[in-house]
Amino acid sequence: MDRPQILVTNDDGIFAPGIKALIEVAKEIGDAYVVAPDKPQSGQGHAITITSPIRLKKVKQFDGVESYACSGTPVDCVKLAKNVLFPDHDFDICVSGINHGSNAAINIIYSGTMSAAMEASIDRINAIGFSLLDYSQEADFSASQDYAKKLIEQMLANTSKGKGLLLNVNIPKLPLSYIKGTKICKQGAGNWVENYQEGSDPRGGKYYWLDGKFVNKELDEASDLWALKNGYVSIVPSMHDLTDYSVMEQIDYFEI
């Protein structure tokens, strides 16, 4: 079998420890190609750069791996990989991360890591976004690497190429021996409670800075939040069809 062709990206930027950990895994499995933001891009969601030009810079920090730093968003990285850098390349899989911090539950909506993976899946490339529930720059990615390797191998072996399957994988902050395994889940129902910091800049201008905390009210054992709280790696198959089919029949009063 030819070596699997693996596109690697993230949202924490090309200098984040998490992408280094993921590239190490990708290199063991196949040929890795990296296009990642040149700076942190957390919370960029599915943003794309329309009104300004984007720069690409070849970087050499990953031995033997063709790598580019991109001035745009995580989704821009995937679009440029497909259209500019590797237009004739037939990627078997796109992996994004390993994100520093959770992308479980509603976080998928805000996550550049998951949006980059989704962009690949829109183009029918099977894709996985990996996130470790640890924001620290010194986070231990070894258990995440172990699961990333197994899950990428499963996808390459068992998911039809070109299906565009998208997985949101979150890994609890636990040593490998404490993790109970993986669990296929639905997106949990927690939410953020915002708390904006108000302040004044050196010239007296008022500003607001987003802070907040995630409130996990989820009791459903089928959810990713439950799985993570109980020591499992959560896997949520995700999609870009946002239609709420369940309410279609109930809203005929909008037919005018």
Place this chain on the structure above:
Amino acid sequence: MDRPQILVTNDDGIFAPGIKALIEVAKEIGDAYVVAPDKPQSGQGHAITITSPIRLKKVKQFDGVESYACSGTPVDCVKLAKNVLFPDHDFDICVSGINHGSNAAINIIYSGTMSAAMEASIDRINAIGFSLLDYSQEADFSASQDYAKKLIEQMLANTSKGKGLLLNVNIPKLPLSYIKGTKICKQGAGNWVENYQEGSDPRGGKYYWLDGKFVNKELDEASDLWALKNGYVSIVPSMHDLTDYSVMEQIDYFEI
């Protein structure tokens, strides 16, 4: 009955003709409050501003309507409206737009207009995003205003407050008398084919600038793309649960 309390936002910015058209409609129906980006923010998706402060500036261009220009993204606008500007305010509805250009099909993913409306719906405020299939600054919003008024009135009259219903409404570029009515649809399956413009800046640095065209391969009469092509206003009930429940049973090979 008390006058409905209406939060208005958009992604084209507070100076765009489309938001002016929507505020006119909102003022006829109830009390309007405006928080919108201080510059165009198309394609921002569900991006939020984390790593820098956000500014708010009270503006006076809309007679009798409390209005703020926000330096952040469309989603930031909604978060600041709820948490900083109007924390004790119980909005009946959030309306976003009227967007200059289509947000049908996959465009919902990239759209700041729809992400702002979605952010309100995450907080259980019923919300509608309106988009006119005309990018021009001189677009005629009169037919869009007519439908916006009717649909906002329907939502206020018939959707339970606090349900968090989210509608993606697109209006074809047609005079009112040519529009056949509304149609409740599913998100269509068209996609973008990108074509990056390559160029050199004044100092010789290479850049890439996103261009592309939308390819509508949709034949399904249940889709928004079909409805719009056939002269209907499309209404797609949308949601932020991205779980693909349809594949959950098929991917047990990821359980390890």
